[in-house]
Amino acid sequence: xxxxxxxxxxxxxxxxxxxxxxxGPRRRQANPRVLAIAGGVAVLAxxxxxxxxxxxxxxxxxxLKDIPSTGSLANGLPGAAxxxxxFKGIPQSGLLLGSPKAPVTLVEYIDLQCPFCKDFESQxxxxxxxxxxxxxxxQVEARPIAFIGPDSISGRNAMIAAAQQNRAFNFAxxxxxxxxxxxxxxxxxxxxxxxxxxIPGLKVHVLLAARSSGTIKSQAKTFDSQAxxxxxxxxxxxxxxxxxxxxxxxxxxxxxxxxSLVDAISAALP
Numbered sequence: 001x002x003x004x005x006x007x008x009x010x011x012x013x014x015x016x017x018x019x020x021x022x023x024g025p026r027r028r029q030a031n032p033r034v035l036a037i038a039g040g041v042a043v044l045a046x047x048x049x050x051x052x053x054x055x056x057x058x059x060x061x062x063x064l065k066d067i068p069s070t071g072s073l074a075n076g077l078p079g080a081a082x083x084x085x086x087f088k089g090i091p092q093s094g095l096l097l098g099s100p101k102a103p104v105t106l107v108e109y110i111d112l113q114c115p116f117c118k119d120f121e122s123q124x125x126x127x128x129x130x131x132x133x134x135x136x137x138x139q140v141e142a143r144p145i146a147f148i149g150p151d152s153i154s155g156r157n158a159m160i161a162a163a164q165q166n167r168a169f170n171f172a173x174x175x176x177x178x179x180x181x182x183x184x185x186x187x188x189x190x191x192x193x194x195x196x197x198x199i200p201g202l203k204v205h206v207l208l209a210a211r212s213s214g215t216i217k218s219q220a221k222t223f224d225s226q227a228x229x230x231x232x233x234x235x236x237x238x239x240x241x242x243x244x245x246x247x248x249x250x251x252x253x254x255x256x257x258x259x260s261l262v263d264a265i266s267a268a269l270p
Contacts, residue, residue, distance in 0.1 A: 067193045071202040079177030080198035083170055086126060090134060092166040095159075098139035104132075104268045106261075107141045107247055109227055109237040110172070111148050112155030113187055116255035118176040120236045124258045132265055139243065142168060143223045145232065151187035158192045160219050161210040162202065170199045240264040 073081050090097060106128075110117045132138035144159045146152035155175060162171035174195045180186035189208070196204045210216060230239065230249075238261065241247025250264045 067204055067208075068197050069203065069205055071197045071199040071204055073198070073200060075194075076198040077174055077178050077194055080174055083173045083177065083198075084200060086129065086173065087170050090129065092169060094163045094166065095142045095144075095168050096139055097142070097169050098133040099136040100139065102133075102136055102139035103243055103270050104138045104265055105141055105241060105243045105247060106138055106265070107143060107239040109143050109145055109223075109230070109232045109235055111145055111152050111235045112159060112172055112175050113148055113151045113179065113182050114235045115179065115182070116234075117236050118179050119255040120252075121173060121176050123256045124261065127258060128261065128265075131262075137269060138265060140169075142172070143226060144172070145223050145227045145235070146220070147235075149183035151183055151185065154187045154192065156220060156223075157211040157216055158196070158207065160216045161207045161213075162196065162199075164210055164215075165202055165207065167199050167202050171195055171202070174198050238264075240268050242268055242270070 068075055073084060087097075091099060093100070110121070128138070128140075133140060142159075144156040146156040159168050159172050159175075162168045175187070175191070178191070178195070192211075193204060193208060196202050196207045227237075230237070236252070236255070238250040238252065239247035240250050240261070247268070248264065250261055252260055
């Protein structure tokens with residue numbers, strides 16, 4: 001899988017991907033052709049995930065009987081309490097975050113095992129939430145895509161499942177805070193269950209069961225199609241515009257380039 005920038009984290013022992021030399025690290029790059037076939041790969045991956053979960057009793061040392069039925073901070077992974085505070089009071093509806101009356105919408109294409117997405121969501125988005133989302137000026141629409149590898153598929157399906165309980169953004173941030181090396185199998189059933197159990201009020205077993213549903217597979221395919229149409233070749237990829245209209249691509253100079261996003265939001269605000 002080609003990558004446009006080197007990850008800050010160690011990779012598995014494989015031939016290094018091609019690297020674009022100009023500029024600093026900006027986002028995880030992908031071959032757009034992979035996005036077009038991701039839907040088919042996802043179907044096969046889901047079958048494997050479900051079988052593995054059933055046969056192993058939860059996978060990677062986590063048994064179904066050990067998983068709490070409802071999430072709480074008492075079961076939280078590192079950073080869970082901070083995530084709970086970060087999103088407290090912000091309305092969530094599926095994969096939308098913020099007031100539905102917000103005049104500006106920020107669309108973000110993300111991959112939950114992308115290290116640059118982690119940088120962006122952890123260092124840039126907290127300020128955007130405070131200045132624009134909590135004040136009702138911006139609504140965020142997340143479109144999780146899966147092109148880095150199998151862990152991306154697992155994370156994407158779980159995030160969509162969390163969205164059915166209106167806790168997708170909490171779930172994604174908990175995973176970012178506990179992110180491991182790309183494509184090492186870290187985003188397995190055990191990690192997904194632990195992340196779900198870290199979110200107060202989230203029904204853990206409902207999320208785990210929903211991952212293989214037709215609704216989630218259909219939504220995943222929609223995001224893949226949208227990513228291809230928007231010529232997404234890396235994550236994070238952002239579009240900002242007036243709500244209800246097609247946004248403009250925000251060119252990020254780096255994964256922590258807050259100013260470019262602020263400028264795009266300011267330009268879109270009425």
